[in-house]
Amino acid sequence: MIPEIGYAATIVAFGLALYGSVTSAVAGRTGRRTLVASSERAAVGVLVLVTACMLLLIYAFLTFDFSVRYVAINTNRGTPFYYRITGLWGALEGSIILWTWMLALYTLIVVVQYRRRHPEFYPWVLSAMMGIAAFFLLVMTIPAPPFERLTPVPPDGRGLNPLLQDSGMITHPVALYLGFTGFTVPFAFALAALATGRIGDEWMTITRRWTVIAWYFLALGLLIGGWWSYHVLGWGGYWAWDPVENAAFMPWLTGTALLHSVMIQERRRMLKIWNLTLVILTFSLTIFGTFLTRSGIIGSVHAFTQGSIGAFFLGFLALVLLTSFSLLAWRMERLKAQGELDSIFSRESAFLLNNVFLVAATFTVFFGTIFPLLSEAVRGEKVSVGAPFFNLVNIPLFLGLLILMGVGPLIAWRRASADNLRRNFLVPTAVGVAAAVLARALGIANSLVLLCIAAVIFVTGTIVLDFLRAARARRRSGDGWAAATLGLLRRQNRRYGGFVVHLGVLVVALGVAGSNAWSLHTETTLARGESVELGGYRLRFDGLRGSEESNHFKVTGTFTISNGVGSRDVLYPAKKFYAQEQNPIAYVDYRLGLIEDVYLVLGDFARDGSQATIKLQVNRMVSWLWLGGLVLTLGTGLAILPDRRKTA
Numbered sequence: 194m195i196p197e198i199g200y201a202a203t204i205v206a207f208g209l210a211l212y213g214s215v216t217s218a219v220a221g222r223t224g225r226r227t228l229v230a231s232s233e234r235a236a237v238g239v240l241v242l243v244t245a246c247m248l249l250l251i252y253a254f255l256t257f258d259f260s261v262r263y264v265a266i267n268t269n270r271g272t273p274f275y276y277r278i279t280g281l282w283g284a285l286e287g288s289i290i291l292w293t294w295m296l297a298l299y300t301l302i303v304v305v306q307y308r309r310r311h312p313e314f315y316p317w318v319l320s321a322m323m324g325i326a327a328f329f330l331l332v333m334t335i336p337a338p339p340f341e342r343l344t345p346v347p348p349d350g351r352g353l354n355p356l357l358q359d360s361g362m363i364t365h366p367v368a369l370y371l372g373f374t375g376f377t378v379p380f381a382f383a384l385a386a387l388a389t390g391r392i393g394d395e396w397m398t399i400t401r402r403w404t405v406i407a408w409y410f411l412a413l414g415l416l417i418g419g420w421w422s423y424h425v426l427g428w429g430g431y432w433a434w435d436p437v438e439n440a441a442f443m444p445w446l447t448g449t450a451l452l453h454s455v456m457i458q459e460r461r462r463m464l465k466i467w468n469l470t471l472v473i474l475t476f477s478l479t480i481f482g483t484f485l486t487r488s489g490i491i492g493s494v495h496a497f498t499q500g501s502i503g504a505f506f507l508g509f510l511a512l513v514l515l516t517s518f519s520l521l522a523w524r525m526e527r528l529k530a531q532g533e534l535d536s537i538f539s540r541e542s543a544f545l546l547n548n549v550f551l552v553a554a555t556f557t558v559f560f561g562t563i564f565p566l567l568s569e570a571v572r573g574e575k576v577s578v579g580a581p582f583f584n585l586v587n588i589p590l591f592l593g594l595l596i597l598m599g600v601g602p603l604i605a606w607r608r609a610s611a612d613n614l615r616r617n618f619l620v621p622t623a624v625g626v627a628a629a630v631l632a633r634a635l636g637i638a639n640s641l642v643l644l645c646i647a648a649v650i651f652v653t654g655t656i657v658l659d660f661l662r663a664a665r666a667r668r669r670s671g672d673g674w675a676a677a678t679l680g681l682l683r684r685q686n687r688r689y690g691g692f693v694v695h696l697g698v699l700v701v702a703l704g705v706a707g708s709n710a711w712s713l714h715t716e717t718t719l720a721r722g723e724s725v726e727l728g729g730y731r732l733r734f735d736g737l738r739g740s741e742e743s744n745h746f747k748v749t750g751t752f753t754i755s756n757g758v759g760s761r762d763v764l765y766p767a768k769k770f771y772a773q774e775q776n777p778i779a780y781v782d783y784r785l786g787l788i789e790d791v792y793l794v795l796g797d798f799a800r801d802g803s804q805a806t807i808k809l810q811v812n813r814m815v816s817w818l819w820l821g822g823l824v825l826t827l828g829t830g831l832a833i834l835p836d837r838r839k840t841a
Contacts, residue, residue, distance in 0.1 A: 196261055199249045199340035203333050206242035209235040210327035217320035221388065229316050232323065233304050239326055240297040247294055250287065250339055254280055259350050262343035263287060269352035269773075271744025275363070280353045282366045285487050285502065286339035291366065292483075293329040295374040300326060303378060311399065317385035318378075325377055328509050336502045352744060355771050355778040361421030369414030369441055373479040375407025376444065379451075380476035383469050387520035392528055397455050397468060402833045404455075404472075408448045409829040415441055416701075416822040427779035427794045429714065429810045431818065432705075434583040439562045440482030443555050447475040450551040453544050453601070460606065461532035461541060466521070467548070469528070473517040478555075480510045485562070536608035543601040550590045550597070557586045592644055595702060598695050599652035602688075603659055621654030637710070645706040649699045656692045682831060690832025697825030704817030711813040716796070718806040728811035730756050730791060732764075737802035746770040747780070750795045750805055754784070766795035766807070787820075789813045 213235030220228035250263070254277040259265040267280045267287070281287040300322045307315050333339060379400035386396035418438065419431035432438060451471040457464045484506035521528075534541055561578040568576040603617040629647035637643060660681070667677035682689050715727050719734035726732075735751040749767040767780035784791040789811050796806035 195249050195253050195258055196340040196342045199246050200334075200338065202242045202245050202249070203330060203338070203340070206239050206246070207327060207330035207334055209238045209242070210323050210330055213239070214320050214323035214327055217316045217323060221316035221320060221385075229308075229319070232316070232319055233308065236297070236300050236304050236319065236323060239323070239330075240294075240301050243290070243294045243297050243330075246333075246339070247281065247290055250290065251278055251281055254278065257350070259348075260342055260344075260346045261339075262341045263339050265343050265347055265350040267350070267353050269350040269744060272350075272353055273358070273743060276353055276358050279363050280357075282370075283353050283357050283362065286333070286337045286341075288366065288370075288487065289329060289332050289337050289502075290339055292370050292374060293326060293333065295370050296322070296326050296329065296377060299374055299378060303381075307399075311395070313389050313391055314382060314385040314396065314399070317388045318381040321381035321384045322377060325381075328505075332502055332505055336505050352771065352773050355745070355769060355774060356425055359421060359425050361417055361425065365414055365417040365421055368410050368417055372407050372409075372411030372414055372441075373444070373482070375403060375410055376448065376472075376476050376479055378403040379407070379472050383472045384517065384520065387469070387517075387524050390524065390527065392465065392469075392524055394459060394462075397458060401455065404448065404452060405829060405833050408445065408452060409825070411441065411445045411448065412825060413822065415445060416818065419818060423815065424781055424783065427781050427808075429712075429792050429794075429808070429812060431708075431815065434558075434561070434578075434580045436562050437486045439558045440485045443558055443562075444475045444478040444482065446551050446555040446558070447471055447478060450548045450555075451475060453551075454548050457541055457544050463532040463534070463541065464545075465528045466525070469521055471548075473514070473521070474555075477510060477513055477517075480506060480513060484510065538604070538609040538614070540601060540604050540606045540609075543597055543604055547594060547597045547601060550594050554587050554590045557590075558583065588641060591702075592641075592648055595645070595648040595652060595699070598698070599648075599655040602692070603655050617655065617658070621651045621658060624654045625649075625651030639710045642706045642710045645702060649703055652695065652699055656695065660689070660692070686831050686834045690828050690830070690834070693828030693831055694825055695828075697821045697823075697828055699821075700817050700824055701821035704814050704821060707814030707817065708812055712810060712815075714808065714810040716806070716808045718797075718804055720804045721802065725807075725809060727809050728789070730754055730809075730811065732793070732807075732809055734805055734807070735763075737798055737805060742769075744771065745778075748795075748798065749780075750798070750807070752793060752807070754791055754793075762791075764791070764793045766793045768795055768798075785816055787816055790815050 213232040216228045216235070217232040219225070220232065250261070252258075253261045253264045254268055255274075257264070257268070257270055263284065263286045267283045268277050272280065282291040300319070303318060303322065307318070379396075382396040382400045386392050415438075418441070422433070423429070423431040451468060454464050454468055454471060458468055484503060487502055487506075532541075534545070536542070561583055564578045565575045568574055599621060600618070605613045625647040628650040629643045632643055632646050637646075663681050663685075664674065664677040667680055668674065672680060713728045715725065717725050719725060721734055721736055724731050724733040731754070733753045733755075735753055737748055737750050740747050740749065747767050747769050749765050752764045752766070753761060754764055755761045762784055764782040764784065766782040768777040769780055770777045779794055782793050792810040792812050794808040794810075796808060798805040
């Protein structure tokens with residue numbers, strides 16, 4: 194009965210979402226409060242029904258109900274308990290359920306938070322969010338039904354893709370989807386502003402925290418995805434400009450541009466059209482990313498499923514763009530900026546240049562990602578675009594963005610004087626140049642790494658300089674250093690939260706630069722008892738052993754690693770053999786460190802265990818990426834706290 198109940202719940206939820214979207218729009222036009230209340234009840238009904246769908250599908254996973262096709266494809270009787278739960282979002286249909294459930298949850302939060310506030314916006318916001326939910330429920334109903342029956346019922350399932358049987362599977366999709374669906378809220382408020390003609394700063398002020406939270410979850414999802422690539426795929430890297438990675442990266446780039454450009458509108462009443470365009474593009478890119486990754490139109494190591502949803506998503510994307518830009522064109526005359534750019538040496542210019550770089554990077558990633566499709570359509574030949582293209586174009590842009598992270602917050606509004614530039618940037622620039630010279634003297638010859646070091650130290654210098662000045666000002670009123678620091682973080686949490694986020698990005702940038710410039714690797718075959726040396730480490734092959742696990746057979750190698758100071762450790766890389774997979778899956782073992790990781794992959798081996806081929810890597814500064822993520826989390830938490838300046 195689970196398929197029938199689940200399908201019925203999906204149909205009813207779709208009807209409720211559609212009803213709620215229409216009644217809210219009518220309420221927005223007529224002001225009838227009873228219709229809004231009816232739409233709110235529909236939103237609650239949608240959340241309850243989609244939650245029921247999720248629970249039903251999880252129950253089907255836990256009880257091995259292989260009469261449900263999705264369950265039969267994505268689990269089997271040997272799948273561990275926790276992967277039977279996370280298998281819910283391991284493929285297309287379950288991912289759409291998770292997405293819809295998060296969207297329904299966000300909608301209910303909007304109802305609770307704004308039902309008595311912003312009465313002009315609220316019905317239109319509710320209408321937009323319910324309309325988007327109706328689309329995803331339509332997808333669950335027709336092209337990707339999660340409760341489709343399978344007959345005859347097989348005795349066992351195919352099993353979850355082995356690459357997804359990892360802790361990253363538990364958190365990575367959840368974080369990404371929280372980011373994707375989170376951008377629905379600012380998009381809905383932007384549409385409401387255009388529909389009502391209230392196109393001032395109000396929609397932007399209301400949604401600032403929503404935008405920051407969505408941006409953070411997207412950043413977190415990207416970092417967790419990098420960690421998954423690093424320790425699961427066995428190639429020793431964390432980013433490969435893969436289409437699925439790019440699909441999540443593009444809305445993050447435009448979301449970053451939006452977070453910066455709204456400051457210009459708040460302060461100077463400029464960039465109104467630009468900010469609305471950015472929020473439309475960011476939301477549209479989340480839909481485009483889903484189409485790209487779930488339609489199977491482009492091959493990817495991250496694309497674990499494909500389906501017939503492509504036409505639905507393309508149609509919905511066209512509807513979103515047509516509706517949004519039509520509303521924007523309708524309000525164009527009233528959106529003309531009230532402020533003007535006074536000088537190229539100003540904060541407005543720095544932020545505008547920041548936006549240009551971010552959008553240029555987005556276009557580059559977009560073009561490189563879809564180029565194989567364009568090539569196939571025009572020439573009948575699918576040509577892949579690799580990392581060299583993306584790196585060639587984007588590295589200069591990202592270095593420029595790093596420098597602007599230091600310039601933007603400190604340069605004066607409207608027009609910077611020579612004295613302003615000297616006071617704010619002379620010392621940080623000198624320190625940055627000195628750091629690059631010192632790094633060169635220490636033997637670092639890579640010019641891109643030297644530029645990155647100089648930029649990171651420059652930006653850090655501007656942050657420290659700004660903070661010291663503000664703390665000294667508070668100390669003159671009698672505070673100690675600790676009280677001054679705490680006071681600044683509490684009273685200007687938005688500004689200093691942003692600075693802490695910038696520090697997190699700097700740490701990540703150093704991790705990217707260091708890991709690309711200094712990592713070492715070798716691939717060799719060892720007989721039992723033989724050793725290989727790399728980067729000051731000696732690795733000895735001690736033997737192999739086989740074991741029967743719950744859903745696969747595992748061959749594990751034992752390797753002893755030591756360094757010159759007497760430190761010893763044992764690594765156990767393995768190969769996993771799954772019945773449903775033609776090729777074995779590598780299980781990587783590693784020893785993480787702040788400066789360097791030792792990373793070991795087991796390749797081919799002799800059946801009698803006498804020799805094994807291994808890939809050994811000494812990866813420098815990779816841990817800085819994960820450390821940067823922690824700093825970024827702290828900064829985001831600080832930035833979204835209530836602004837105490839208003840109540841002081």
